[in-house]
Amino acid sequence: MTSAWINVNISLSPGFCIKSKLLHPGFLNQVALPQGLKVFVNVAWSKDVPPPLNGVKKALGLATATPTGDHQAHTENRGDRTIYVFASDGRLDTDKGAVLVVARGLVSLTRYFA
Numbered sequence: 001m002t003s004a005w006i007n008v009n010i011s012l013s014p015g016f017c018i019k020s021k022l023l024h025p026g027f028l029n030q031v032a033l034p035q036g037l038k039v040f041v042n043v044a045w046s047k048d049v050p051p052p053l054n055g056v057k058k059a060l061g062l063a064t065a066t067p068t069g070d071h072q073a074h075t076e077n078r079g080d081r082t083i084y085v086f087a088s089d090g091r092l093d094t095d096k097g098a099v100l101v102v103a104r105g106l107v108s109l110t111r112y113f114a
Contacts, residue, residue, distance in 0.1 A: 041106060
């Protein structure tokens, strides 16, 4: 059996952090998360992120088509503003005050932010 996962080693350039709170209780890896828990989304970029695989652009285009299915008009109105990212699984961590938080990372190609 072959794995569907591909390991990629990348060098990150620091970006920014989006800080929010859970609006509703939830679960992460079978751990209960209370409403109001801090959530950090760390955004970085890298020249090492591989470009999208063949077919990804078409699939995203279909997924983002207007409800009427008029993808062509929708694409012309919005231009090409699609940003491809890799997202890490969420993980439990602590903030500077040693308070429990949920952290997640996003990495995109550098060229989208140049």
